[in-house]
Amino acid sequence: MAKKKSKFMCSDCGYESAKWMGRCPGCGAWNTMNEEVEMVAKGPRGAFQHSSTVSNKAVPIIKVETQEEPRIETEMGELNRVLGGGIVPGSLVLIGGDPGIGKSTLLLQVSALMSNKGHRVLYISGEESIRQTKLRAERLGVASEELYIYAETNLEFLHQTIEEVQPKFVIVDSIQTVHHPEVTSAPGSVSQVRECTAELMRIAKTKNIAIFLVGHVTKEGQIAGPRILEHMVDTVLYFEGERHHNHRILRSQKNRFGSTNEIAIFxxxxxxxxxxxxxxxxxxxxxxxxxxGSVIVASMEGTRPILVEIQSLVTPTSFNYPKRMATGVDQNRVQLLMAVLEKRMGMMLQSQDAYIKVAGGVKLDEPAIDLALLTSIVSSFKDQAPKPTDCFIGEVGLTGEVRRVTRIEQRVQEAAKLGFQRVFIPASNIGGWEFPDGIYVIGVETIADALRQCFNEL
Structure with a gap:
């Protein structure tokens, strides 16, 4: 007989406790400790779990032989960019995103591309029936004899199907619906997600199968389940986008086989x-x-420069405390730059409401957008527009200086390619590289210098 054991686990961080607590000691979240009952078996565990019996020995690092990880390229160049050059066999990839954002659509299209190249793909759906998946595949024009569809949530049956089909790629949609038969807690709980991910990781490594996991997200935008889930997998991708915009952004947050902070746009x-x-x-x-108030900035997303429009609206306030609202940029950054303008440039913004937005639903978080953000605020405050062919790049310090940024040559080349005639950059970035033809590069040391040359009056 198995013995029942009860414990309390945090649904956010996976912290375990023998008794219930209102606040989790691990992450500090309130009301996240849930009771889970697990079965502690006295005999051996299920037959479909196998632990490695090979004993590894410690060796000097200089004697370890390495080789570049083989990759299988898809026909989606954007996906290859985010993955670091292609899919690595034996890797475990986690993709998270809001409901209805297009995670299943993306993976079904990737399945079609890989199966058309002769690679056998197993698409496991835990949320839809085979008929529903087939209807979605017909709408996307997906049809291949090497693409297998399987609707099941029992991990033991999934393991048996993988043994029978022998696929090269496996997609599990989603990991929160899969349950381990020897764990008595409900699917999607901390214990279930942790055990199922560990078993799928063992399958991926031992059989050299690339497995993609779809993960649900919480209302805060984080992948649901224990935080250890993101530590276990090789790659973590977030699929982002606004419901009112057609474009979607696939962002890399972790990648053991490539660089992070890369994005793919669909x-x-x-x-x-x-x-x-x-x-x-x-x-x-x-x-x-x-x-x-409309200003263009050249921002870097991973290794790719992207030109984005920043819009500002500064209007007199009718309240004692002016509003500061920002969409697509950090609101604290907006308040900091407005304080710099008040102190260093003498602009009275204390009686002005400020609304900042990055057009297109993009989120910018690098310091190189400071100069463009500041210029946009001044443009709306003075009701004077900069030239439409101007582009702004640079980080702004608290003393009003414009500081050096990285990858300046790529940013300027992207602006020149799209027909911009002037680009304002930090003076410390000038030198050591050749300016592109057709664009005038202006080096500025302070925000006063930049605004004076932009508006010809400050």
Whole structure:
């Protein structure tokens, strides 16, 4: 007989406790300790679990032989970029995103591309029936004899099916619906997600199968389940996007086989996702030129420069405390830059409401957008628009200096490619590289210098 054992686990961080507590000692969250009953068996565990009996020995690092990880490239260049060059056999990839954002659509299209190249793919659906998956595949034009569909949530049956089909790629949609038969807690709980992910990771490593896991997200935007889930997998991708915009962004947060902070941009169409090869044109195509408060910045997303429009609206307030609202940028950054303008430039913004937005639903978080953000606020405050062919790059310090940024050559080349005639950059970034033809590079040391040359009056 098995013995029942009860414990309390935090649904956010996985902290375990013998008794219930209102606040989790691990992450500090309130009301996240849930009771779980596990079966502690006195005999051996299930037959479908196997532990490695090979004993590894410690060796000097200079004697370890290495080789570059083999990769299988998909026909989606954007996905290859985020994965670091392609899919690595034996890797475990976790993809999270809001409901209805297009995670299943993306993976079904990737399954079709890989199966059409002769690779056997097993698509495991825990949320839809085989008929529902087939209807979605017909809408996307997906049809291949090497693409297998299986609707099941029992981990033991999944393991048996993988043994029978012998696929090269496996997609599990989603990991929160899969349950371990020897864990008595409900599917999606901390124990279930941890045990199922550990078993799938063992399958991926021992059989050299690339496995993609779809993960649900919480209302805070984090992947549901224990935080250890993101530590266990090799790659963590977030699929982002606004419901009122057609474009979707696939962002890399962790990648053991490539660089992080890479992004891939897709456009959601009726027949599925389409790659966006030139995202700068997508974000600037609806720009209203000559409008006060509209400024262009060259931001780096991973290794790719992207030109994005920052819009500001500064109006007199009718309240004692002015509003500061920001969409797409950190609101604290906006308040900091407005304080710099008040102190260093003498602008009275204490009686002004400020609304900042990054057009297109993009989120910018690098310091190089400071100069463009500051120029946008001044443009709306003075009701004077900069030239439509100006681009701004630079970090702003608290003393009003414009500081050096990275990858300046790539940013300027992207601006020149899209027809911009002037680009304002930090003076410390000038030197050591050649300016592109057709664009005038202006080096500035302070925000006063930048605003004076931009508006010809400050």
């Amino acid at each position: 456009e959601m169409l009726q027949n599925g996702l389409k790659e966006v090869l030139n995202p700068s044109e997508l974000f600037l195509q609806e720009r209203s030129q000559g409008a006060p």
